[in-house]
Amino acid sequence: MGKIIPIVNQKGGVAKTTTAVNLAAVLSFSDKKVLLIDMDPQGNASSGLGVDPDELEYSVYDVLINNRRIEDTIVKSDYKNLVILPSNIQLAGAEIELVSMENREYYLKEALKEIDGFFDYVIIDCPPSLGLLTLNALVAADSVIIPIQCEYYALEGVSKLISTIELVKDNLNQDLEIEGVLMTMFDGRTNLSVQVVDEVKKHFGNKLFNAIVPRNVRISESPSYGKPVVVYSPASKGAEMYFQLGEEVLLNG
Numbered sequence: 001m002g003k004i005i006p007i008v009n010q011k012g013g014v015a016k017t018t019t020a021v022n023l024a025a026v027l028s029f030s031d032k033k034v035l036l037i038d039m040d041p042q043g044n045a046s047s048g049l050g051v052d053p054d055e056l057e058y059s060v061y062d063v064l065i066n067n068r069r070i071e072d073t074i075v076k077s078d079y080k081n082l083v084i085l086p087s088n089i090q091l092a093g094a095e096i097e098l099v100s101m102e103n104r105e106y107y108l109k110e111a112l113k114e115i116d117g118f119f120d121y122v123i124i125d126c127p128p129s130l131g132l133l134t135l136n137a138l139v140a141a142d143s144v145i146i147p148i149q150c151e152y153y154a155l156e157g158v159s160k161l162i163s164t165i166e167l168v169k170d171n172l173n174q175d176l177e178i179e180g181v182l183m184t185m186f187d188g189r190t191n192l193s194v195q196v197v198d199e200v201k202k203h204f205g206n207k208l209f210n211a212i213v214p215r216n217v218r219i220s221e222s223p224s225y226g227k228p229v230v231v232y233s234p235a236s237k238g239a240e241m242y243f244q245l246g247e248e249v250l251l252n253g
Helices: 016-029 044-048 060-065 089-099 104-115 132-140 158-171 191-207 217-225 237-252
Strands: 003-007 034-038 082-085 121-125 143-149 177-186 208-214
Touching: 003 016, 003 132, 016 034, 016 044, 016 082, 016 121, 016 143, 016 177, 016 217, 016 237, 034 044, 044 217, 060 089, 060 104, 089 104, 089 132, 104 132, 132 158, 143 158, 177 191, 177 237, 191 208, 208 237, 217 237
Parallel strands: 003 121, 003 143, 034 082, 034 121, 143 177, 177 208
Antiparallel strands: none
16 A cells, blocks of 8 residues: 555644645655545535535545445546545544444554555545544554645644544554644745744654645635645645645655
8 A cells, every 4th residue: 555644633614625635636746656535525626626525426435434445435536647536525424334333443444455556645624623534544654644724723722632543552553643834824024933933843853744725816716616735826825835745755765
């Protein structure tokens, strides 16, 4: 199996989906075979790659709950080396259905064994919670990327996320590591953004990616066109930072 990297933060609005979609795209441009798994019932990673969540015959819900094979469920993207395991609102029910199932934390990990050797990278867009969907992603993962928004309460809740990662590492997935922390929505005109980056750097040290994603209108526009910003506006500052993030992830191996 290639490297499995969920994008995780229980806070909403920190650019998890944007990061998942653009990182997956950039890695695929580097001739890596990439699977993007949309584990969020909102289906925004799916629509961000031009897949209509309302028109799916099968989704990640069917993989988790109905034992459908991943290779029979994935959808091709418009990009040569990138495919997506899509999601829609049906996935919201999986959280409830998984509760009563035996070994419920391992369903995604078991499903991914079927495609061992098919992909160089599996990127997982997680929902804004630390429920069973995110837990399944953490148990299946090799490492996690944590996006943190450059705002006053940036580190609020991150300690809970780190505690959850440590619990998973101790009890369910001893190989789990932090791939890196990504600062998002950076505004260099404000002292606050600079201070938040400094604070996070003190906290995470060399786990902080050099790429810092700015507030950028092109990033905001691109999902409405069903394209990653690295395709929609590749010369924009936002795209530049996601290309840099991809390079850093590739360097990490």
